[in-house]
Amino acid sequence: MSRIHVTTTVNGDEREFLCSPGQTLLDALRDELDLTGSKEGCGSGDCGACTVILDGEMVCSCLVLAGEAQGRRVETIEGIAEGSQLHPVQQKFLENAALQCGFCTPGFIVASKALLDKNPNPTETEVRYWLAGNLCRCTGYDKIVRAVMDAAAELRQERTAA
Amino acid sequence: MNAPEPKDAFKVVGTRPIRPDGVDKVTGKAIFGTDYKAANMLAGAIVRCPHPHARIKSIDTSKAEAVAGVKAVVTGADFPSVEDTIVRMGETSASTVDMAQNVMARDVAYYDGHPVAAVAAISQEAADEAAALIVVEYEQLPYHIDINESFKLDAPAINPNLKATGLAEGEKVSPNVTTKFPYAKGDADAALAGAAATVTAHYTLKPVHQGYIEPHACVVSWKPDGKIDIWCSSQGAFNIRGLTASFLHVDIGSIRVMPLEIGGGFGGKNSVYLEPVAALLSKKSGRPVRLLMSRSDVFRASGPAPGAEIDVTLGADAQGNLVGAKVEFVYSAGAFRGTDAMPGVMHAICHYKVPDFSLIGWEVLTNMPKHAAYRAPGAPQVNFAVECALNELADKLGIDPIEIRLKNAVGPGDPGMMGAPLGNVGLIECLEAAKAHPHYTAPLGEGQARAVACGSWMNYGGPSTASVSLAEDGSVLVATGSPDIGGSRASMAIMASETLGVPYEQINVVVADTSSVGFSMVTGGSRTTYATGIAVIDAANAVIDICKQRAAKMLDVDVSTIEWIDGEAVETGNGKRLSLRQIAEKSGATGGPISFEKGVSPLQHLPGYSAQICDVEVDRETGNVSVVRYTVVQDVGRAIHPAYVEGQMQGGAVQGIGWALNEAYIYNKDGRLDNAGFLDYRIPVASDMPMIDTVMIEKANPGHPYGVKGVGEVPIVPPLAAVATAVGNAIGKRMRDLPISPERVYAALNEG
Numbered sequence: 001m002s003r004i005h006v007t008t009t010v011n012g013d014e015r016e017f018l019c020s021p022g023q024t025l026l027d028a029l030r031d032e033l034d035l036t037g038s039k040e041g042c043g044s045g046d047c048g049a050c051t052v053i054l055d056g057e058m059v060c061s062c063l064v065l066a067g068e069a070q071g072r073r074v075e076t077i078e079g080i081a082e083g084s085q086l087h088p089v090q091q092k093f094l095e096n097a098a099l100q101c102g103f104c105t106p107g108f109i110v111a112s113k114a115l116l117d118k119n120p121n122p123t124e125t126e127v128r129y130w131l132a133g134n135l136c137r138c139t140g141y142d143k144i145v146r147a148v149m150d151a152a153a154e155l156r157q158e159r160t161a162a
Numbered sequence: 163m164n165a166p167e168p169k170d171a172f173k174v175v176g177t178r179p180i181r182p183d184g185v186d187k188v189t190g191k192a193i194f195g196t197d198y199k200a201a202n203m204l205a206g207a208i209v210r211c212p213h214p215h216a217r218i219k220s221i222d223t224s225k226a227e228a229v230a231g232v233k234a235v236v237t238g239a240d241f242p243s244v245e246d247t248i249v250r251m252g253e254t255s256a257s258t259v260d261m262a263q264n265v266m267a268r269d270v271a272y273y274d275g276h277p278v279a280a281v282a283a284i285s286q287e288a289a290d291e292a293a294a295l296i297v298v299e300y301e302q303l304p305y306h307i308d309i310n311e312s313f314k315l316d317a318p319a320i321n322p323n324l325k326a327t328g329l330a331e332g333e334k335v336s337p338n339v340t341t342k343f344p345y346a347k348g349d350a351d352a353a354l355a356g357a358a359a360t361v362t363a364h365y366t367l368k369p370v371h372q373g374y375i376e377p378h379a380c381v382v383s384w385k386p387d388g389k390i391d392i393w394c395s396s397q398g399a400f401n402i403r404g405l406t407a408s409f410l411h412v413d414i415g416s417i418r419v420m421p422l423e424i425g426g427g428f429g430g431k432n433s434v435y436l437e438p439v440a441a442l443l444s445k446k447s448g449r450p451v452r453l454l455m456s457r458s459d460v461f462r463a464s465g466p467a468p469g470a471e472i473d474v475t476l477g478a479d480a481q482g483n484l485v486g487a488k489v490e491f492v493y494s495a496g497a498f499r500g501t502d503a504m505p506g507v508m509h510a511i512c513h514y515k516v517p518d519f520s521l522i523g524w525e526v527l528t529n530m531p532k533h534a535a536y537r538a539p540g541a542p543q544v545n546f547a548v549e550c551a552l553n554e555l556a557d558k559l560g561i562d563p564i565e566i567r568l569k570n571a572v573g574p575g576d577p578g579m580m581g582a583p584l585g586n587v588g589l590i591e592c593l594e595a596a597k598a599h600p601h602y603t604a605p606l607g608e609g610q611a612r613a614v615a616c617g618s619w620m621n622y623g624g625p626s627t628a629s630v631s632l633a634e635d636g637s638v639l640v641a642t643g644s645p646d647i648g649g650s651r652a653s654m655a656i657m658a659s660e661t662l663g664v665p666y667e668q669i670n671v672v673v674a675d676t677s678s679v680g681f682s683m684v685t686g687g688s689r690t691t692y693a694t695g696i697a698v699i700d701a702a703n704a705v706i707d708i709c710k711q712r713a714a715k716m717l718d719v720d721v722s723t724i725e726w727i728d729g730e731a732v733e734t735g736n737g738k739r740l741s742l743r744q745i746a747e748k749s750g751a752t753g754g755p756i757s758f759e760k761g762v763s764p765l766q767h768l769p770g771y772s773a774q775i776c777d778v779e780v781d782r783e784t785g786n787v788s789v790v791r792y793t794v795v796q797d798v799g800r801a802i803h804p805a806y807v808e809g810q811m812q813g814g815a816v817q818g819i820g821w822a823l824n825e826a827y828i829y830n831k832d833g834r835l836d837n838a839g840f841l842d843y844r845i846p847v848a849s850d851m852p853m854i855d856t857v858m859i860e861k862a863n864p865g866h867p868y869g870v871k872g873v874g875e876v877p878i879v880p881p882l883a884a885v886a887t888a889v890g891n892a893i894g895k896r897m898r899d900l901p902i903s904p905e906r907v908y909a910a911l912n913e914g
Contacts, residue, residue: 020287036197037190039425041375042457046840049375077190090188094180097805100648100813102187103194103376103425125849132849135840137373137426138648139809140816141848 008069010035011079019066026050028066029076037077037106041135048134051107051114052076058114060133077106080113088151088158089113098147100138108134112148120156124149169800169860174660175868178805181652182671187423194423195379195395200450203381204233205286206443207293208436208453209279210463211271214529214833215305215320218269218278218298225295226281231288234446235296236439237279238268242411260498262409264532265438271300272320272497273529274834275462282443282451305529307829309471309494312338312526320497320527338527340499343507345580348518353486357477361554364473365547367882367900368826369466369494372536373817373845376425377460382440383450390417390441391450395424397431397645398684403676405434410441419676421645428817429535430465432684461838466827467536468493468502468525472547476555482566484516491544492524496533500525502540505620509541509879510548512579513589513618513771514570529833535686537814538619538875542821542882546900549615549883554896563614563887564597567773571616578769579620588797588861589771592616595857596773601793609779610790613887616773617879621872622687623764627680628697630658630705631757636743638664640701641674643682644694648813648874649806653691654698656802657868661702663729664742680761688770688872691802692863697762699867704758712752713740766865770876772796774815776884780892785908787889789819789850795857799871804858811877812854818881820846826901 003018010033017032024043029035029052038061041047045060052061053075061074080087089112092098099105108131115122115130122130127148128141136144169176186192211218223235241262267278279296283289306312306320319337326335328342335342354360380394390412396402399419407414424431436453443451455464472491478484489510493502503523510521523544556566571589578584596602596614606612628642640658644650655669662669682694706726713731714721717738725732731740749756777791794811801807824844830836837843862869886897895910 030197035190036193039194039376040196041377041425042840044457044839044841047375047457081189086185086188093188094184097178097181097649097803097809099184099187100806100809101374101376101424101426102183102192103374103423105187106190109188124853128848128851132847135375135845135847137375137428137817137845138813140812140814140846140854141851142812142854143805143809145848145853 004067006067006070008071009073011076021067023066024062025064025066025069026061029061035076035078039103039106048111049104049107051110051134053110053114058111077110080109087113088154089116089148092147092151092154096143096147096150098139098143104134104136108136108144112151116152116155120152122152172660174656174666175800175802176804178803179652179666181649182655183646183651192423194376194425196376196454198381198393198422200381200383203450203452204282204284204447205289206280206282206440206451206453207289208277208439209293209296209298211267211276211278212274212834213271213300213302214274214307215303216271216300217303218267218271219301220299221279222297223279226292229283229288229292229295231284232281232292233284233449234282234443235279236442236446238266240442241266241409257499258405258408260532261405261434264498265409265435273531275459275531277439280439280443282447305833306338307528307530307833309469309492309526309528312336312528313492320529324527336526340495340525340527341503343503343523345507346520350486350488350518350520353518354475354477354488357485358480359555359558360475360477361551361558362475363551363898365550365898367470367543367546369469369530369533370821370825371461371465371843372428372430374426374428374430377455377457378435378464379454380436380440381450381452382437382444384441384444388416392417392419392437393422394419394437395422395431397424397427397647397686399645399676400643400681401432401684402434402437406437406441409438421673421675424645424647427647428537429539429686432686433534435464457840458838461843462835463531465531465534465536467539468495468500468533468543470543472544474547474551476551478555478559480559482556482559482561482569484514484570487511487516487519489544489548490522492526493543494528494530494533495525496528496530498532500533505540506544508579508620509618510544513572513616515572515576530827537817537878541617541619541879542818545617545879546882546886549617549880550886550898553613553883553887564593567616568593585768586861586864587768587771588859589616591859591861592771592773592795592797595859596775596795599775599793599857601775601791601855606777607779609782609892610777611888611892612775612777613884613891614773614775615880615883615887616771617876618769618771619688619876619879620769621767622689623693623767624683624689625761625763626682626694626697627759627761628694628701629679629757629759630698630701631755632705632742632746634746636741636746638662638669640669640671640698641679642694642698643674643679644690645673645685647685648809649803650685650690652806653695653802657695657698658702660868661699662706663726680759688874692767692866692870692872693762693764695870696764696866697760700762701758701760704760705756708756708758709742709745712745712749715752716740716748764865768799768863768865768871770797770871770873772876772880774880774884776881776888778885778888778892780889780907782911785904785911787823787902787907789852789885791852793855793857794877795859796873796877797859797861797871798873799863800860800869801858802868802870807858807873808856810873811856814877815854815881816846816851818878819885822882822885822900823902
């Protein structure tokens with residue numbers, strides 16, 4: 001089967017890879033680009049562990065074909081921190097103990113960042129519904145929701161200060 | 163052991179530092195089971211039986227072997243036979259004969275999803291293509307999904323060789339009964355006959371899955387010298403090592419298991435599924451082989467927890483003192499003997515003082531995956547029935563549900579599980595705290611109702627090993643054999659820091675591979691912070707002793723003059739001090755590197771108790787139930803890292819809420835699992851849940867230097883009854899069958 005050549009921007013860098021026509025973006029990220037931070041929990045768009053931001057929109061990378069990434073911008077968990085400077089969402093997840101096993105965490109962090117990029121002042125209900133596509137079996141969501149609310153508050157403060 | 167120090171004596175215990183592995187896990191750097199790759203690795207695929215019960219008449223692998231890039235094919239015929247040895251796994255034990263057959267079917271496949279063959283190839287596409295070309299000829303056999311069908315005296319046998327344990331002489335039972343576990347005291351019938359009020363009811367639950375988000379995964383390399391390397395995520399690398407050695411007839415020492423980060427387990431990753439299969443594929447191909455389960459494989463072939471049919475009768479006097487109890491339940495086991503009937507009996511009524519009782523736990527085979535431990539295995543099901551019945555009894559007697567529990571709750575010195583007197587347990591304190599919590603008396607909105615329930619779990623201790631060593635600059639290195647499934651590196655670092663008197667940030671904790679640290683039982687049974695914690699504390703104390711000797715040498719004084727104060731050796735006479743760093747730097751000249759490895763097997767664990775308050779709101783038009791407020795009160799012994807203790811309480815409660823409202827294995831008319839995905843097997847999502855309030859009762863365990871009891875499991879026990887009773891209170895009907903789906907609520911609301 002002939003492979004497709006894809007050129008795409010991943011976390012700000014232009015990347016190239018070959019993929020098969022049926023390969024998902026998630027598999028291409030993990031297997032072709034060694035970006036294993038995005039996880040596969042289901043392969044059917046139900047768990048959100050593979051969440052990435054594609055041209056500014058939050059998507060399940062297991063539901064996007066790798067070939068569809070041609071000429072587009074992909075942000076993954078590996079690109080959320082700026083160098084060694086954690087994003088406020090990452091820092092608040094740590095401070096709030098918002099992870100236990102940590103497997104769903106990359107998806108939650110990418111999804112939370114996507115939320116705060118659009119809505120800097122979400123209500124608890126808005127956070128819960130935005131994250132309803134991300135499954136966590138360990139935490140019961142309490143500390144995750146608190147971490148996202150805390151990160152939102154910090155980001156608002158940063159913006160006010162700036 | 164000396165009593166734990168009072169809480170205010172601690173510097174680090176009870177604080178909430180950032181976990182040592184945290185940055186890796188929020189940046190995507192952590193390597194989980196599904197992430198590991200070995201050089202020159204092959205991709206594997208497993209062929210699974212599509213029938214609930216079938217004799218394997220033939221397997222033709224020729225077409226698969228002809229696929230370009232296929233390097234190995236294995237079937238049950240490639241596996242050695244196994245001796246029937248019992249392997250200890252957390253609080254349960256299991257026969258390796260059953261587990262070996264569960265890993266790969268031999269002559270008979272026992273459930274939809276049972277592995278029958280496997281392939282390894284140079285790409286996943288080639289492996290999947292070849293797997294699809296393996297032709298298996300089946301003869302379908304009678305099967306049972308339903309517990310009641312399997313339990314019938316004349317039911318067709320799932321396994322004709324099965325021998326039931328615990329039966330009375332000549333007792334006639336279904337051929338599918340694996341065990342009967344009776345436990346009685348006094349005359350329950352006479353006691354109940356004299357009760358002022360009794361409640362008798364029948365309760366049912368379906369099997370539910372642990373639901374960890376990371377599917378099972380491993381990479382195995384069987385090298386030409388016979389050494390086997392395994393990279394996998396599991397709750398116990400040593401368990402994987404022991405079982406794989408047992409199934410493959412190799413020495414334990416020839417296997418080295420590298421524990422990768424584990425993406426949830428809840429008891430379901432105590433078991434071995436893929437590693438022996440990947441090992442044989444690797445042996446045949448001469449290359450490392452990776453096997454991954456899909457989500458559908460996880461549902462079809464791993465987990466679940468038993469479904470149950472439960473009969474309960476409770477009786478009390480007019481004041482609400484329980485006088486008698488009869489509980490008889492049947493748990494499903496899946497296709498092989500399980501382990502939950504005994505803990506089910508042990509936890510049925512042990513949190514109450516009941517003078518006369520009769521408890522009988524049965525377990526039967528069903529054509530489902532071999533059931534696996536799930537957080538407090540065996541307890542939530544029977545507790546659901548008993549706590550619902552107790553709430554009903556309280557209503558009958560007109561007594562507040564917390565009051566009736568306080569009248570009957572066990573305390574220190576009362577007989578506990580199986581009669582042994584209880585130690586410093588905190589159920590009464592949990593109930594008092596629940597009663598005093600603002601939640602209990604808060605006003606309810608329209609369509610809302612409230613209920614309480616409580617529960618217990620025995621917890622466990624057992625074997626663990628930890629080593630503590632000092633780097634040349636005084637950095638502290640802690641290695642344990644306990645996979646970190648929810649923050650245990652943080653609790654180990656806190657305990658090491660507290661013991662050594664050095665800052666938390668100076669402690670570096672790793673989960674070591676099976677050749678680099680001594681044996682440690684699984685991370686399960688709520689045992690890790692308790693038992694592995696004792697190993698860490700003991701090893702740290704031994705390192706302090708070594709440091710004192712080295713300091714004495716450096717100062718040329720007798721060691722009896724040296725005290726260890728705040729991480730430094732202090733000479734009592736003149737107050738000369740040597741820091742850990744100074745001692746470590748000179749260790750080469752004073753006797754060699756400083757390290758100590760300690761193996762322990764403590765059994766002074768104490769049971770945990772939890773009381774929970776649940777408010778629900780019922781939509782009478784649709785039957786949908788929302789949990790609108792929830793409070794978990796738990797006796798935690800002592801919270802080493804309170805945030806991760808709260809996390810266990812919250813996570814366990816939400817799993818229990820999911821069990822109560824949404825979750826169930828659903829089989830179709832052909833005996834195939836119909837909801838093998840997260841869309842149809844619906845675990846709670848963020849928008850389903852309120853914040854989960856927590857109240858930690860710290861009644862220290864004298865059997866642990868810092869008072870740890872174990873906290874992971876008990877929070878899943880009470881929610882089933884708390885939710886079911888609350889829904890019942892909201893709609894005026896008793897809800898005795900789980901899950902309490904909208905259809906069931908709607909039907910209950912609209913029946914005559």
